[in-house]
Amino acid sequence: MEFAGAPVEGVGEGGAAGDVLDKIFNNIMKSNSIFTNRDALRNDYIPDRILFRDDEIAQLGQMLAPILRGNKPSNIFLYGKTGTGKTVVAKYVMRKLGERISQLKLNTKFIYVNARLASTQYKVLVELGSQLDISIPFTGLSLSEASSRIFDKLRRDGVNVVLIFDEIDYIVKNYDDNVLYELTRANNELLGGNFVSIVGISNDLKFKEYLDPRVLSSLSEEEIVFPPYTVDELEAILRDRVKMAFRPGVVSEAALKLCASLAAAEHGDARRAVDLLRVAGELAEREGSEEVSPDHVTRASKSIERDRTYEVVRSLPLHAKLILAAALSVPDETNTGRLYSNYALMAKRLGIEPLTQRRISGILSELDVLGIINAPVVSSGRFGRSKRIRLAVPRDAVARALREDELISSIL
DNA sequence: ATTCCACAGGAACGAGCGGGGT
């Protein structure tokens, strides 16, 4: 995993395998590793000091402060594109507030749930339950049974809850807002004097449209919008992290600037900037280089994309892979109809019954969301409307992942 | 101004899985 796709210097130059290993191990063991604290670059790292988000932190703190007096705070919504600091700010405030709460011995709990990981209504309840020490089997119960177990326990113990609901748009888009409705309703009907407050976090502003108006009005009593970081801000953030993570002087100014500008091009995504820095650092270290150069950053950028593509494609279900195999066999772009007949042919050649075109159309939309293909709907007037389909990632990375599948590799 | 292609994408439904509570 660590070494996926990264050729090790010196392999295949006639040296014994032992030499290669020695070199790798020596690089790792060298006391003067270029890193001093690699964890500061992990994407779940929460620094003690968060730059350029003072206002947001203050606002959120203000909104949640009533907790300290045992009052119910408003439900809050945090909006902003990926990598604009929503999650860090929420977790940071949660940590600080948590310290006060335990000092004051209040019976209030913070719960953090990520809807991308708990991606169904039921899984959300299971996750909620597990953080509250309520056992809910991972399948079998009805939704109402599961939620009443939770609310019963909360009422019995007199616990207040602040639920931080990250990437909340995931459940709402795929299901409906039942769970949210239940949770917002909880205060009025299900809990005596206790409260459940929700801090919802979403990358997608349009997601409001999916919400039932009743849920929307009670869920979004307060809002904080997170603007994207500018290049200058990204640079400052990176400089801060570099100080924590690397030995002084290891990361060149040019490399840092390149990380910032690459991430700024992606709507000011700080997480991407930090990822880039980390992978570039690992690349440099693996090569025994004393410096992280712009070249390392460029290569890191490519390797991140390739690795991601490879992982995503590899874990796709069979028919999605077949579609990609069909897509690989055309040089540039196709549309749904042509790709479908191509796919159906390949499937039959493998002795697999092809799925319907309706289903394939759906899978194409899913692949579009995953970023593996680009599939906008275009109209060719008299010649109908269809998706214009082209690969959005390097062909060789797709091909490499597909060849891993025994069935599919037999037809290239 | 109409027509009409080649689909898009919603809705309803069902099989199959991995499990409940009583």
Add this chain to the structure above:
DNA sequence: ACCCCGCTCGTTCCTGTGGAAT
């Protein structure tokens, strides 16, 4: 033992539609 549950992945049937051609 019984009938229950949520969820995924698929089908069938369906109505809707941008814009070149007429």
